[in-house]
Amino acid sequence: xxxxxxxxxxxxxxxxxxxxxxxxxxxxxxxxxxxxxxxxxxxxxxxxxxxxxxxxxxxxxxxxxxxxxxxxxxxxxxxxxxxxxxxxxxxxxxxxxxxxxxxxxxxxxxxxxxxxxxxxxxxxxxxxxxxxxxxxxxxxxxxxxxxxxxxxxxxxxxxxxxxxxxxxxxxxxxxxxxxxxxxxxxxxxxxxxxxxxxxxxxxxxxxxxxxxxxxxxxxxxxxxxxxxxxxxxxxxxxxxxxxxxxxxxxxxxxxxxxxxxxxxxxxxxxxxxxxxxxxx
Numbered sequence: 001x002x003x004x005x006x007x008x009x010x011x012x013x014x015x016x017x018x019x020x021x022x023x024x025x026x027x028x029x030x031x032x033x034x035x036x037x038x039x040x041x042x043x044x045x046x047x048x049x050x051x052x053x054x055x056x057x058x059x060x061x062x063x064x065x066x067x068x069x070x071x072x073x074x075x076x077x078x079x080x081x082x083x084x085x086x087x088x089x090x091x092x093x094x095x096x097x098x099x100x101x102x103x104x105x106x107x108x109x110x111x112x113x114x115x116x117x118x119x120x121x122x123x124x125x126x127x128x129x130x131x132x133x134x135x136x137x138x139x140x141x142x143x144x145x146x147x148x149x150x151x152x153x154x155x156x157x158x159x160x161x162x163x164x165x166x167x168x169x170x171x172x173x174x175x176x177x178x179x180x181x182x183x184x185x186x187x188x189x190x191x192x193x194x195x196x197x198x199x200x201x202x203x204x205x206x207x208x209x210x211x212x213x214x215x216x217x218x219x220x221x222x223x224x225x226x227x228x229x230x231x232x233x234x235x236x237x238x239x240x241x242x243x244x245x246x247x248x249x250x251x252x253x254x255x256x257x258x259x260x261x262x263x264x265x266x267x268x269x270x271x272x273x274x275x276x277x278x279x280x
Contacts, residue, residue, distance in 0.1 A: 041242050047252050054107060055113060055259060055263070059111070060114065061110075062115055063114040076115065078115075080110070080115065083108040087104060091105065102252045102259075112263075121274070124277040148270065148274055149270065152273055159265065160231060167235045167236070168235075186230065189226065212278060217276065220268065223271075224269055231262070
């Protein structure tokens with residue numbers, strides 16, 4: 001049984017079968033349940049696309065708010081983060097609420113994505129690290145900053161598609177040892193991130209310099225690889241949920257979990273591109 005390192009995608013929460021191989025033409029022995037109350041792969045994909053679409057549209061709207069009203073932009077970003085955390089906790093412990101709360105979470109996550117995109121775009125364009133994105137030069141942001149946001153989006157799509165193809169064709173099959181290693185590393189990164197947040201409040205200049213150092217850039221690249229690895233594991237957990245005949249509402253829960261990982265991947269890529277741009 002697979003155990004995802006994404007806390008929203010633990011395999012035990014998914015209570016035959018349809019697999020990713022169905023999309024590659026391998027139908028032998030893969031008859032899927034079609035009961036109206038049972039989770040299916042097609043349904044999970046549709047829900048995931050809906051949530052990603054909501055998040056993307058909201059992110060674009062938040063990005064536009066940056067150019068029009070910096071105060072509104074900051075409120076949208078901070079409010080989105082706070083609400084996303086609250087909704088995420090509710091969905092995690094009350095999974096049956098996912099069909100209702102996951103779309104709202106996607107809106108809040110989109111506000112966060114728009115805010116963090118402008119922050120790193122401003123940083124790449126010459127804004128001060130640790131400050132708000134609104135302090136970046138708008139002319140530079142329109143050129144360099146927008147470019148790295150577009151690049152990050154395309155790379156996120158490309159990496160996600162590549163991981164899905166690699167998993168569906170069985171080029172990548174996560175083992176229990178690999179799962180354990182990724183879980184330990186992800187947990188360590190989470191602890192480090194929490195410490196970094198506290199340290200950045202106490203020593204903002206030191207932490208900013210650390211990120212822009214070669215070691216900081218290498219670490220940012222490692223986070224991108226780790227996020228991609230978690231995405232592959234999430235695919236395995238979704239497949240297991242379908243095989244186990246999980247309840248229909250778990251399609252929304254699984255889609256929400258994938259959204260969390262994809263946003264993490266996007267933000268990690270964006271940060272890496274911003275650091276590389278600033279180091280030139």
